[in-house]
Amino acid sequence: MSELLLLLGMYGLVGILFAIPFVLLGVRSIDPAASQGTVGFKILILPGCVLFWPWLLARWIRRKPPSEEWSAHRQGASGKAGRKGE
């Protein structure tokens, strides 16, 4: 149990070290809408960045923008495997 707590603590610590440069520099390279994000926005997303740091780090390295929303209608309209009405 105490080992688990230690592990979690270390994860959080690395997360904090990651989150600060990420909200200042990295976030704009993964989401264009964040490039002019306000200071308040950056503070609000900090805790989430501490939580999801490995995944955000991977996206920061690949500069991957958010994926577009998917729905069956959208897929059908774009000509890909849309079902016909029943």
Added chain:
Amino acid sequence: MAVSYQAVGWNAFKKRYDTIMASGIVAFLVSFVGAGSFLHPEMSLEILLMRGIGVSAFLLLHLILVIGPLARLDRRWLPLLYNRRHMGVTLFLLAFAHGVIATLTYHVGSDMNPILSVFTTDAGARMTAVPFQAFGFLALAILFVMASTSHDFWLANLTAPLWKTLHMSVYLAYGLLIAHVVFGVLQAERSPVYPLLVGLGILAVAGLHLLSGWRGRDLDRSPAFDEKSGYLAICRVDSLVENQPLGAIVNGERVAVLRYEGDKVSCVSGVCQHQNGPLAEGRFVSGCLTCPWHGYQYRPADGTSPAPFTERIPTFDVRIEAGMVWVRSTSNPAGTYTVPAAIDHVRGGRLNE
């Protein structure tokens, strides 16, 4: 519909909503602590405050859970839904304050790590062997994940399906908190009022979910389909109320049919681009179909958000025939303009095309 992110997109409605919520919580806490110190003069202020905050968080969670089904059953509840995430974040802050006071009171001062102590030792001698505080701690962890990902940034970057799944864990948190209350507070109380109240709360949450699900079952049936034209009959023209969208299922997905500006009828996807909100439960405001959840807007004829916003949803061809509204079963690409069908008043909305 922020072009670039800000902390909170304040408007008059949200300010009023938050002011009412905050004053409600403060009023509740003052009355709780006031009544508590009168009825239990032996109890210290921090214990009363810890309990009051815990109870207010528990009540707020019930409110959060019943707003969705209530709004489905009766549109008049919709305004409460528009700003539900502020309630969620407030819930976390209350739960966190409760947890901090409890940990400081019962778990600091010994050699053991306080968090470890939450999982292994009991608060007070009267409690059962069940580690009720662990339930509370796990629920708090879930609420933290939800509160810290409540900003639109997370919705876009975690993607809506994952975000939605993550936020469905509120039901798990609810279950854990019920266990926390049942194995904690209820063990120490003699009065039957408390278990009764908890039971009523569970009944309200479960009952309203079942009821709204049962009412919505009609929506899941496929409407009549005309093989030749590829159009589906959605509803009778005269059942459309102006400016009030109607939900239906086309090709297994939700659409919203809207009668507006007198005699026009258009159909767009019923799934909001923001967070998959139910557009068919929205309103027609300033020429746009407005999502009930956070107010994203789409013009009914081309499924496009007004400038400077850029969201687009698929549109559907509509025609009116034999007094029925027909919608083509395949959608047009998102943002495609489609001529609205017109209701022919001379024939009382019976025939037109």
